[in-house]
Amino acid sequence: MLNPEENIELKNFTTFKIGGPARYFFRVRNLDEAREAFGFARLKRLPHFVLGGGSNLLASDEGFHGVIIKNELFGVSFTEAGDEEVEAVAGAGENWDAFVAESVRRGFYGLENLSGIPGTVGAAPIQNIGAYGAEVKDAIVSVEAIDSRTGALKAFTNADCRFAYRDSFFKTPEGKPFIVTAVRFRLKKSGVLNTEYKDLKNHFASAPKKNRALTLKTVRQAVLEIRRGKFPDLETCGTAGSFFKNPIISRQQFDDLKKQFPDLPGFPLDADSRGFQADSRGKNTPRVKVSLAWILDNVCELKGYQKGSMALFERQPIVAVNTGGASAEDAKRLAQEVAARVKEKTGIEVEWEVERL
Ligand SMILES: Cc1cc2nc3c(=O)[nH]c(=O)nc-3n(C[C@H](O)[C@H](O)[C@H](O)COP(=O)(O)OP(=O)(O)OC[C@H]3O[C@@H](n4cnc5c(N)ncnc54)[C@H](O)[C@@H]3O)c2cc1C
Incomplete structure (x- = not known):
């Protein structure tokens, strides 16, 4: 019989280091334990929430009056x-x-x-x-x-x-x-390495000649090194990575924005990434993914913006950071302010990438 832990502080299980107590908390290590935890939630008539590493999550300050199922299925x-x-x-x-x-x-x-x-x-x-x-x-x-x-x-x-x-x-x-x-x-077992992405391309182009060899290991090392510069250290502050998704807008809206902001980076989407959207007459229109980090930096001038204990990371403004002691409400306020600024400057409605609990 699996017994839950009780009143567990979620801030200790999220990389944002934010979140109040969870009423019940199960760690499940096999399928039967997972079923048992669901059964417990049903019996108590409480909602459940599946937790992994808590790295894409903003948990509320009130916590969760329900059953957290922490996934520990290994192998x-x-x-x-x-x-x-x-x-x-x-x-x-x-x-x-x-x-x-x-x-x-x-x-x-x-x-x-x-x-x-x-x-x-x-x-x-x-x-x-x-x-x-x-x-x-x-x-x-x-x-x-x-x-x-x-x-x-x-x-x-x-x-x-x-x-x-x-x-x-x-x-x-x-x-x-x-x-x-x-x-x-x-x-x-063998393959073509994909280093077309701008940061990766630049990394290898600017590396000393002896370090330019493209292998699985050097690509992994390059990605890890680039990421170290783009994300704050999880040991010293809280973050859930990119707070917002990069917006996906119509080709028409993109072309209009390009007139105002000629350097705005945009990536046309394939049809299989839901890159087409039926318009009001049911016609499919192509869509473009735009860089929100670029907009936050160059249009909204928000890079490094700080509000209380929450900030936009100075090296990557799409990343929101809890610099110490921020609450979920602080994070939401910052997000609302950023979203309003983006809307005002570009007409784009941004969407959270981070999940809420
Ligand atoms: C510094 C940093 C950098 C990041 N960089 C990237 C990046 O480059 N690209 C990217 O895509 N993401 C990135 N993220 C976001 C995050 O790492 C990913 O979304 C990751 O997959 C979340 O995993 P998790 O186990 O922590 O999920 P959690 O945060 O625990 O959960 C996220 C959501 O998934 C659900 N979930 C988790 N596990 C399960 C499961 N087993 N079954 C059903 N639902 C489940 C949860 O209920 C929740 O809704 C970054 C985050 C941080 C903190």
Whole structure:
């Protein structure tokens, strides 16, 4: 019989270092324990929330009057899948970056650009984590998850997951009842390294000649080094990484903004990343992802902006930082102010990337 811990401070389980007490808190290490925790929540008629590494979360100051299910489902395996590929299966509670490091150490291609992202394997498909020109969807074969309503285990194919930019089926109302228990990846034994992303390209171009060799290991090292400059140190302050998503706007709006801000970076989206949107006449219109960090810096002049104990990181303004002792209300106030400024200057409505609890 699994017993919950009680009144656990969520600020100790989120990288923002923010959040009041959770009424009940279970650490689940296998599928039966997960089912037991769901059963407990049902019995108490309380909501549940699945917690990974707490690195994409703003938990409220009041805490959570419900049942936290902390995912500690571990285990990683690598199996040959023909001459060219390997199938890797990782338990949802595994640390994401440790899994990436192990894949790189074994010489398998596919995850290296996603090095250094905090959190768990199980959360990776939820928002289809991405960085440096890569998205996890491109390596995922399937996702296993338990339906919290029935306890049944279900496998979702890559297509079932409906991946898009920082989005998936698991963020929809139908997907929310599922807790990811394991993720199955297809990695390559040899491959083409993707260093087209501007920061990576510049990194290798400016490295001393002897350090320019492109290998799995050097790409991982480069990503880790670039990230060290872009994100604050989690040991010394609180953050959940990018607070907002990069906005996706219509081509028309992008062209209009370009007239005002000729240097605004924009990335046209493919149709499979929901890059097309039906307009009022049902016609599909192309869409463009724009850099919010650029807008915050160059249009809103908010880089390094500080409000009480909350600030926008001086080296990457899309990253909100708790400089010490900030509350969830402080974070929300900063976010509202930033969103209002972006709206006023560009007409763009920004969306939170960070999940709220
Ligand atoms: C410094 C820093 C840098 C970051 N850089 C990036 C980046 O480059 N790219 C990027 O995409 N993200 C980035 N992030 C955000 C974050 O690391 C990712 O979103 C990560 O996948 C969150 O994992 P987690 O385990 O901490 O999830 P949590 O924060 O614990 O949870 C996030 C959401 O996922 C849900 N969830 C978690 N686990 C499961 C599960 N097993 N089943 C069902 N739902 C689940 C939770 O309920 C919650 O809604 C960064 C964060 C930080 C702090």
